[in-house]
Amino acid sequence: MESEHRFRISEVQHLHNSIKTSLQQGGNFLVSTVHPNGPIMREENLDYVHKASWGMYATGVDKRIIWKILDWVQKKALHPNGDFYFPTEEPEYRIMQRAYRPLTFLKVAAWIGHPLAKDKRVIERILQYQHKSGGVFHYIGEDPRNAEEQPTIGCLDTSFFGHLMVALNKKDHAIKAGDWVRRFVETNRPYMRERGLMYTLMTPDGAFVTDVTPEDKISKVVDNKDPKQQFWQPGTAMAYLCTLYDKLRSGWGCSEKKAKPYLDDAITLLEFEETMPIYTYFWPSKCKVGWGAGELLRVSVKYAMGEELMTRAYRIAEKVAVYTFIDNQLPDGSWSCLHYPLSGTIPEVHFNYKPLKGIVNVPESKIEGSKTIFLPAVELSGEILGEMKAIEVGVAAYLDHLRESERA
Numbered sequence: 001m002e003s004e005h006r007f008r009i010s011e012v013q014h015l016h017n018s019i020k021t022s023l024q025q026g027g028n029f030l031v032s033t034v035h036p037n038g039p040i041m042r043e044e045n046l047d048y049v050h051k052a053s054w055g056m057y058a059t060g061v062d063k064r065i066i067w068k069i070l071d072w073v074q075k076k077a078l079h080p081n082g083d084f085y086f087p088t089e090e091p092e093y094r095i096m097q098r099a100y101r102p103l104t105f106l107k108v109a110a111w112i113g114h115p116l117a118k119d120k121r122v123i124e125r126i127l128q129y130q131h132k133s134g135g136v137f138h139y140i141g142e143d144p145r146n147a148e149e150q151p152t153i154g155c156l157d158t159s160f161f162g163h164l165m166v167a168l169n170k171k172d173h174a175i176k177a178g179d180w181v182r183r184f185v186e187t188n189r190p191y192m193r194e195r196g197l198m199y200t201l202m203t204p205d206g207a208f209v210t211d212v213t214p215e216d217k218i219s220k221v222v223d224n225k226d227p228k229q230q231f232w233q234p235g236t237a238m239a240y241l242c243t244l245y246d247k248l249r250s251g252w253g254c255s256e257k258k259a260k261p262y263l264d265d266a267i268t269l270l271e272f273e274e275t276m277p278i279y280t281y282f283w284p285s286k287c288k289v290g291w292g293a294g295e296l297l298r299v300s301v302k303y304a305m306g307e308e309l310m311t312r313a314y315r316i317a318e319k320v321a322v323y324t325f326i327d328n329q330l331p332d333g334s335w336s337c338l339h340y341p342l343s344g345t346i347p348e349v350h351f352n353y354k355p356l357k358g359i360v361n362v363p364e365s366k367i368e369g370s371k372t373i374f375l376p377a378v379e380l381s382g383e384i385l386g387e388m389k390a391i392e393v394g395v396a397a398y399l400d401h402l403r404e405s406e407r408a
Helices: 002-032 050-058 063-077 100-112 120-128 155-168 171-195 232-250 256-273 278-282 284-302 307-328 377-407
Strands: 197-199 221-223 338-341 372-375
Touching (some): 002 307, 002 377, 050 063, 100 155, 155 232, 171 197, 256 284, 284 307, 307 377
Antiparallel strands (some): 197 221, 338 372
């Protein structure tokens, strides 16, 4: 038994060292793509900076570089209504991701104390995106005096909004977002357990969109069978529920009893993830599952939730770290661009992002006329690094726990 425990420590240590190396290489890549050597602060599209700033923070890049990027965003992309975008951006960026992108870089601004996170116009505008249900719209029009409600709400913008509220210490808004995510999970619970699927879009009044065709299935359902889906849906919900649980207990003085339902729903998502076949981890959109599992692992160690939960969270985090992240990292420290499919019946769904001899066999630029969103390598790399850092922190905590138990 003693030798088995030591092997376990060695196994976790090996993964931890590999993750740290991957993070360092990825951070170096991001720095190498800052203007004039690359597209960061050169291309007038926020996709090149919003997740790059997250990845740079996660990998310990000099904060002066991140600060300079945020200064550029503030100068170039901030509009009088408090939104961020470039007029030349295409609708899949400028409209579909209107809230999502600032929700990413504003949390980084809050972490490093950049003035953007204290700009009253910016914060008041971002708060407008939260519906009375607690969910968050991806777009609400252009006029702050007349917010345009959208027909659906998803957990992506809602969970990212919640993370920003935690970073800004806005408790009420964070809890409202968390309560929406809890309803999302609990309403999905019977579908996940009995049918192996979850619905991903809700109307503002809380009803799932269940009218699903083969073409739009990819944006409305996640199941535990198909190899290429929006697997980030349960992942981003899991990550936020764990982050909120921790903040409620350690930062906002809530009792364990009051905070526990958020954790319970995160564990429900872990249970669903555990039914996923190994081949689902080969698709880049598994990325946020690593974030969720990493956060759950960290929290389960911090609050001594037992060996079983720690092991379960570790195994999911390990799968993402190895199969989705490390195995797909390119020699220069980056990850491939992604042609993110908006339809499940287009040829681009069949792209394989597994590198062979350091080369990924996909086009390196946008495919004109394609029903995809082109996510540049800088963007995908920044996101993966941010999420991998959550795994690294969780694995480090777990490793310390294993060593302490060995000494005991």
